[in-house]
Amino acid sequence: MQIVAVRDKKTCREFIEVPKILYRGDPVWVCPLDQDIDAIFDPGKNVYYKHGEATRWILKDDQGVLAGRIATFINYQTANIQDQPTGGIGFFECINDQHAAHLLFDTAKSWLTGKGMEAMDGPMNFGEVDSYSGLLVEGFTHPSYEVAYNPPYYQALFESYGFQTYYKQEGFHLDVTKEMPERFTRIAEWVAKKPEYHFRHFTWKDQDKMIADFAEVFNVAWASFKENFEPLQSDYILNTLKKAKVIIDEEFIWLAYRDEKPIAIYLMYPDVNMVLKHLDGKLHIWNKLKFLWYIKRKSITRARGVLMGVIPKYQGLGIESAFIWQLVQVFKRKKQYREIEFSWVGDFNPKMRKIFISVGSVSAKHYITYRYLFDRNKEFKRYPIPGI
Numbered sequence: 001m002q003i004v005a006v007r008d009k010k011t012c013r014e015f016i017e018v019p020k021i022l023y024r025g026d027p028v029w030v031c032p033l034d035q036d037i038d039a040i041f042d043p044g045k046n047v048y049y050k051h052g053e054a055t056r057w058i059l060k061d062d063q064g065v066l067a068g069r070i071a072t073f074i075n076y077q078t079a080n081i082q083d084q085p086t087g088g089i090g091f092f093e094c095i096n097d098q099h100a101a102h103l104l105f106d107t108a109k110s111w112l113t114g115k116g117m118e119a120m121d122g123p124m125n126f127g128e129v130d131s132y133s134g135l136l137v138e139g140f141t142h143p144s145y146e147v148a149y150n151p152p153y154y155q156a157l158f159e160s161y162g163f164q165t166y167y168k169q170e171g172f173h174l175d176v177t178k179e180m181p182e183r184f185t186r187i188a189e190w191v192a193k194k195p196e197y198h199f200r201h202f203t204w205k206d207q208d209k210m211i212a213d214f215a216e217v218f219n220v221a222w223a224s225f226k227e228n229f230e231p232l233q234s235d236y237i238l239n240t241l242k243k244a245k246v247i248i249d250e251e252f253i254w255l256a257y258r259d260e261k262p263i264a265i266y267l268m269y270p271d272v273n274m275v276l277k278h279l280d281g282k283l284h285i286w287n288k289l290k291f292l293w294y295i296k297r298k299s300i301t302r303a304r305g306v307l308m309g310v311i312p313k314y315q316g317l318g319i320e321s322a323f324i325w326q327l328v329q330v331f332k333r334k335k336q337y338r339e340i341e342f343s344w345v346g347d348f349n350p351k352m353r354k355i356f357i358s359v360g361s362v363s364a365k366h367y368i369t370y371r372y373l374f375d376r377n378k379e380f381k382r383y384p385i386p387g388i
Contacts, residue, residue, distance in 0.1 A: 001067065001100060003107050006056035012038065014058050018069040019093045020281070026151075030143055030273045031281040037091070040126055041071070047236055051077045053115075054126045056091070057107050059100060068094035068101070072108040073126040074115055077230055082119070083381060084373070087112040089122035090132060093150075094157060101157035109374060119373045121166060123148065130306055134169045134344065134367030141364070144304040144341045145273045147171065148367060155368070163370035167383035169344040171365030172356040176331045177338050180324075184358050188325035191318035198260075199326055202253035204245075211237050213255055213262035221265075221309035247272050247295065251330045252303065256310075256319050264310040266323040271302040271341065298336040305342040308352065320355045348385050 006015050016034050023029040041056060043049035054073035061067045071091040079085050089108045094101045112120055125132040131146040135154055143149035180188075192199060202210050211234050219231045241248060247270050256264035275294040279287045294300075310319050331337050344367060345352050357363075373380060 001062065001103060002060045002064075003103060004058050004060060006041075006058060011058060012041075014066055015056055015069050015091075016281070018058060018066050021066055022093055022095065022151075028140065028142060029149055030277045031279070032146070033276065033279070033283055034281040035283060046127060047233075048073075048075060048127050051075065052126065055111060057104065059094070059104055061095075061100075067097075068092075068104050070104040070108050071126065072111055072120070074112070074117060075126075075230070079117065084118035084375075084378070085116055086119040086121055086371070087115065087117040088124045088126070089120050090124045090126065092123050092154070094154070096151070096153045096157075098157060098160055102161055105161050105372075109372070113374060118375065118378075119371055121369060121371050122163075124369060130344070134369050137366050137368055139171065139365030142302075143273060144171075144271045144302070144343055145269060145276070147304070147341070147343045158368075158370055161372070162376070163372045164380050165382065166369050166371035167385075168347040169367040169369065170347075170353065170363050171341055171343040171367070172345065172353075172361040173364040174340045174342065174356075174359060174361035175338065176328065176340060178360065180328060181358070181360050184321060184360070185325065187318055188321035192322035192325050196258055197319070197322070198257040199322060200255055200257065201251045201326075201330075202255070203250050207238065207241075210255060211241070213257075214253075214265050214267075217255070217262050217265045217311055218307075218309055220311045244269065244272075246292075247300075249334075251334075252327075254323055254326055256314075256323070258314065263314045264308075264319045264323070266308045266327075267306045268303050268327070268340070269306060270300040270337075271304045272300065274300045274302060301336055302339045302341060303337055305340055315351065320352070321359070324355075324359050346383075348383055350386065 004011060006012055016037060020031060039045040041054060052073060052075040054071060056071045057069065058066060059068035069091060070089055072087060072089045074087040079087060092104065094104060108120060123133065123135050132148060134148050135158060136148050136150050137155050140152060191197065215232050215234045215237055249270060252268040254266040255262055275291055278290060308320055308323060342356050342361060345356065
């Protein structure tokens, strides 16, 4: 087998082609847009290159056939706040062969070691952790947009190499065609209508203020429990939303205010994977027309809840439940939607897990984010879970 570094147009194209070969015949897998994956590894498009670096490899078998790939990266703003300097790996794909997988992992480890790293986490994204992060280990059903999907045998490939569970994640599914639990509805509606709180959905005409408010809440809420937290900038959020403007529904993005001060946020997207499954990763002119046709026909019946955050002072007061109550009112008008996938919730956030269960959602998917210590004699420490 041969490891080849991704350095030119040919190898970039082959990196994109690997999963298309490995998942051929899998009716569940949805091919992401080629341009979305390319953008992650484009220093001109991914802001994480301002304080990090990434590289990629592809794996070919003895006949020159593509058999795997891996990316590895370092975010220097977070790498050195761990117990040891830690890099990341992601976009791993591989045939069901331990030797092949270990060759990919060894290559990533060697590169990271050469950069002064002493551990690697993965699978994860060179960017926001809510995208392409975690290894799916249970619930191999339809993947939502930018949510991890992989064959079941990947778990054995990671664990046979020596990766250990750093934290676990869950994806919750909520059937919005069913009535919410009566107790939840009563409490959530009461909170939503309290005069001191104001709940407003995003509007493009107020984008500057609302995005600044969104960033303010995000940076306060996440810093309170994420040890390797990296603040978000308003321009990054704006650019992300603009890229998805064709599918964004203003009523899927909410902010809560107390005395006109932003205190909580919620972000949800229509699950565009329900359209992308027809496009094979390409967005040429014909597929753009096809994309718009599916959107116009309201063929997206599932939404993906991306994130919810409440600044610590207002946690536990029912704000999260009030957001979901607001969304229920939206779905009563937009009857094409039948399901929300909340992906994902880390086991380090038990409060959010409890909220999703209280509204009647079910735990449908399970993921693991692993850590591998290069010094095999060093004590392994799991990501801390509050109260444990």
